[in-house]
Amino acid sequence: MSQEEKVGDLAESVGYLLKQAATALHASMDAVLRPQGLTVSQYSVLELLGHEPEQSNADLARGAFVTRQSMNEVLRGLQERGLVARADVAEHGRARPTRLTPAGHAALGGASAAVARVEKRMLSPLPPAEHAGLLAQLVACRDALTGEDAAR
Amino acid sequence: MSQEEKVGDLAESVGYLLKQAATALHASMDAVLRPQGLTVSQYSVLELLGHEPEQSNADLARGAFVTRQSMNEVLRGLQERGLVARADVAEHGRARPTRLTPAGHAALGGASAAVARVEKRMLSPLPPAEHAGLLAQLVACRDALTGEDAAR
DNA sequence: TATTGTGTGTCAGGATGCTGACATGAGTCA
DNA sequence: TGACTCATGTCAGCATCCTGACACACAATA
Known part of the structure; x- marks a missing residue:
């Protein structure tokens, strides 16, 4: 009756492991980004703007x-x-689009390479054939939690 | 030569998805724990003490x-x-072991059940046969990052 | 015995992210 | 036109977690 009603062994909890893996990744990223003068949050912004320029703060x-x-x-x-550079005045609503400066592009280049090496090391124990599967599973887990809100 | 030297499409980055999944999990846990008067950190402590009592602060x-x-x-x-209750005086070194009170056990019961439901919802889109594989992959990723330190 | 090293608990200060609140600009509709 | 709704940017205050530092308790060693 009440077998699955609570969290079991922590070493077998996907949630616990998910947190551990994410924490380890964040720590490793921080370790390689600090010497370049960037925090993980700052790097995230540069990466986002590198893929899609002219994004607003929101x-x-x-x-x-x-x-x-x-x-x-x-x-x-x-x-x-x-x-980065932001427009002084909003063109449409209140949103002031942001874009990378040449210095921003340069910083992103080095940082992105360093982060790619971290990610590669993280995935190194897994056979390449499993990478896509892991990605798909993470997407499924994320969507299962964000799809219908949180409560219940 | 320089194909894999930087982070590619974010939707295909395991690191990015790992962060998204972990963030979604944390938010969902927070949403079910707040009504019970617990933060995610507080719940974590109760869960740890539930599995292994008499642990020190460290x-x-x-x-x-x-x-x-x-x-x-x-x-x-x-x-x-x-x-929780902590010994007033250390028995061995400076460590003062902590254990759950009856009220702590009760709080853990409700919280653990709620978190188990969240975890179940997170894993619901995956066939049960894949659960063990996901767990093993997360362990491998974590160990690959924490094994030899961060830098390089 | 005296010294060194390791592990622990705790105080102080600072960095980061959050909730709450407010004003502004744009679109929608009676 | 005017009221309403929504998204955005920003200010203020608070919560959480961190780094740095210090004192204490024990074990190992010369």
Whole structure:
């Protein structure tokens, strides 16, 4: 009756392992990005803008899983260092699109290479044939949680 | 030559998806734990103590992937609410083992059931046969990153 | 015995992210 | 036109977690 009603052995909990793996990845990324003068959050913004320029503060916040307020702070730091540029006046609503400066592109290049090496090391124990499967499983898990809201 | 030297499409980045899945899980856990008056960190401590009682502050910090200082704060909150109890004097070194109170056991019961439902929902799109494989892959990724330190 | 090293608990200060709140600009509709 | 709704940017305050530092307890060793 009450076999599956609570969290079992932690070593067999996918949630617990998911947290461990994500924490390890964040720590490894931080270790390679710090020497380049970037935080993980700052790198995330550069990567997002590298793939899709002219995104607003709110767009970037959604892409990096943080609030607009937090992203505002990150953007301010990047702007002061000259890695990104924001339009002074909004063209449409209140949104002021952001884009990479040449210095931002350069910083992204080195950072992206370093992060790619981290990701490669993370996946190194898995046979390449399993990479796509892991990706699909993570997508499925994410969608299962975000699809219908959180409660219940 | 330079095909794999930087992060590619974000939708195909295991690291990006890992972060998304972990963030979604954390948010879902928070949504079900808040109504019970617990934070995710507090729940983690209760769960750890439920599986292995008499752990010290430092033990719990390692188990929850936070610093001793942060865990100290969490324990203080749980102690004030009467969910855990710590020995007043250390028996061996400076370590003061912590254990669940009856109220702590009760709180853990409800919280663990709620979290188990979240985890079940997260895994619901995957055939049960794939669960063990996902778990093993996450373990492998974690170990690949934590085995030899971070840098390089 | 005295020294060194390791593990632990705790205080102080700072960095980061969040919730709450408000004002602004644009679209929708009576 | 005017009221309403929605998305955005930003300010303020708070919560959480971190790094740095220090004192204490024990074990190992010369």
